[in-house]
Amino acid sequence: xxxxEQSLFLSVREGDSSVINCTYTDSSSTYxxxxxxxxxxxxxxxxxIFSNMDMKQDQRLTVLLNKKDKHLSLRxxxxxxxxxxxxxxxxxxxxxxxxxxxxxxxxxxKP
Amino acid sequence: DTGVxxxxxxxxxxxxxNVTFRCDPISEHNRLYWYRQTLGQGPEFLTYFxxxxxxxxxxxxxxxxxxxxxxxxxxxxxxxxxEQGDSAMYLCAxxxxxxxxxxxxxxxxxxxx
Numbered sequence: 001x002x003x004x005e006q007s008l009f010l011s012v013r014e015g016d017s018s019v020i021n022c023t024y025t026d027s028s029s030t031y032x033x034x035x036x037x038x039x040x041x042x043x044x045x046x047x048x049i050f051s052n053m054d055m056k057q058d059q060r061l062t063v064l065l066n067k068k069d070k071h072l073s074l075r076x077x078x079x080x081x082x083x084x085x086x087x088x089x090x091x092x093x094x095x096x097x098x099x100x101x102x103x104x105x106x107x108x109x110k111p
Numbered sequence: 112d113t114g115v116x117x118x119x120x121x122x123x124x125x126x127x128x129n130v131t132f133r134c135d136p137i138s139e140h141n142r143l144y145w146y147r148q149t150l151g152q153g154p155e156f157l158t159y160f161x162x163x164x165x166x167x168x169x170x171x172x173x174x175x176x177x178x179x180x181x182x183x184x185x186x187x188x189x190x191x192x193x194e195q196g197d198s199a200m201y202l203c204a205x206x207x208x209x210x211x212x213x214x215x216x217x218x219x220x221x222x223x224x
Contacts, residue, residue: 004153031211042115042202043154043215088153092211097142097167099213101153 004091006102013110018076020105022089025070029091032065033099034074037086046074046087076107084109115216117203123222124193131189132219136205143186144213145178146202147171154202160186161208193223 003025012018024032029051035043049056049063049072056063062075072089086106090099116135124130136143141162146154157176158168162183172178175193180186190197200220204213 033212035215040220042117042217043204045212045214048212090153097144097159097161098156098169099144099146099154101155103151103153 004089004100004102006087006089006105008103009106009108011108011110012079014079014081016079018079018083018107018109020074020076020087020089020107022072022074022102023070024072024089024091024100026091026093026100027070028094030094031092032063032072033090033092034061034063035088035090035101037088037104043088079107079109081109081111083107115203115205115214117201117216117219119219120217121220121222123224125224126193126195128193129189129191130193130221131187132201132221133185133187134203134205134216135185136203137214140205140207140214141183142206142208142213143180144204144206145186145188146204148200148202148218149198157188190221193221195223197221198223 005023033048034046037043047058060077064073086104088101088104090101118133144159145157148154158178160180175191178188200218202218204215206213
């Protein structure tokens, strides 16, 4: 089946690293995505990783993919108060058009 | 490139009324998607189009919901006989065949009283 799970809350201090975790069940995932949503807004694409990659780095963001364990993580280095938002991981399924989203992780960054 | 746009941004309606939302995708994108997001949840897929063809519909899309994309550009989502359970954020996204990454609009927040 198609299911994506995330922990609901994460709180960090400004300047620390944040790690947001996600697990998925469908082994036919092609791409895995991280989106950011601020209150009342749409989803902003942060980064994505192809399913045959292990890691992708993009400035302060590092994505790690463990395909064997179906585990995806997003690390944000030097977290800032402006990073406070809800972060969603999502998978796309081979042959399909839709994205399957987790329920989102609310990141709170304290000064 | 102005991104995906959606109108209206907010809609308040009374139960039983019909509502229609519009989505304008990124201009060179031929795929268009509709999602629904309720409070505290991730977006849930409703339907998607490739050009003007509607290729997939979720079972969430009851017979009160209809989506169209008549000329393969903008799309409309209509909800007939709205119910309080329809209150949600309705998100539209678009992508191209060359790059499957979906880019989202700001959403239309529907409140059914």
